[in-house]
Amino acid sequence: MNSRTYDSGADYDAQYSALYEPEIRTLTALALRQGGAVLDLCCGTGIVTVPLAETGLEVVGVDISAEMLATAKAKAVGRENLTFVRQDALEFISGQRFGLALMTGNAFQAFLSEEHVKALLAQVYEHLRPGGVFIFDTRLPEGYDFTLDDDFKLWSEYRDAAGDLARFLVKQTAFDAEHGVLHYEMQDVFADGTVKPSSETLKFTPLRTLLTWVRAAGFEVVGEYQNWHLEPLQAGAAAAVLELRKPN
Known part of the structure; x- marks a missing residue:
């Protein structure tokens, strides 16, 4: 999992x-x-x-x-x-x-x-x-586009726990077509310039x-x-x- x-x-x-x-x-x-x-x-x-x-x-x-x-x-x-x-x-x-x-x-x-x-x-x-x-x-x-990204793309904007505007960026980095598994790299970018990286893999x-x-x-x-x-x-x-x- x-x-x-x-x-x-x-x-x-x-x-x-x-x-x-x-x-x-x-x-x-x-x-x-x-x-x-x-x-x-x-x-x-x-x-x-x-x-x-x-x-x-x-x-x-x-x-x-x-x-x-x-x-x-x-x-x-x-x-x-x-x-x-x-x-x-x-x-x-x-x-x-x-x-x-x-x-x-x-x-x-x-x-x-x-x-x-x-x-x-x-x-x-x-x-x-x-x-x-x-x-x-x-x-x-x-109906999904599995094209891999060269750079991060804006996925959404939201208010963080402090109420400040944050941006959520996503980059599709690898796709295993045989097993239908897509890997993402992600970044939450906060108002003070802090960047929090994360990743996720989905089937x-x-x-x-x-x-x-x-x-x-x-x-x-x-x-x-x-x-x-x-x-x-x-x-x-x-x-x-x-x-x-x-x-x-």
Whole structure:
């Protein structure tokens, strides 16, 4: 598994928290429809996890980063229906069976081999009750530009934890076409001139291949969407949200 690292969860929240409104709205409705406990894998700072717990449902968030979980736990003080576990998603073991499992932020792509993707699907399937749903987002190679960059490009601007304007720059530096694995170098450039480098590697799995794997894991595919607004998936899309169900 691969993931971008952050010095603090506050850095992540400053950059991304405002972007998760569609996920929160859709997942809240789905969690209430499903009923029962909710499992948020690779939950990060709890941007989605904490609002889900506000429904009153029991929620478990799992993440490997102590820094991200520290921020998540600070948001969850006093919530007895919310538990955070520091663990690799592939190693999470619980006797509990969940009505809903989810992954957001394209965390699904951090599992960089076919073996790990299939292991993740098996892990989620095992932890769902019959009729339980697994929903996640992922970018797709069908609509993605894998051209390597000569220099860093502006990806976004955001307000950092201090409220100052920061720029996020990205450079695509290496692509393994056989395995669909793309490596990025990144820079956060802050108002005082400080530059914080980071890197990330993600796996892009063709939709047809991915659907074959999820069905082989035992899931039924109940929804293929363009985004978290649940608009129907279009041919050649650069990203998808997939809704899977464990049969009754």
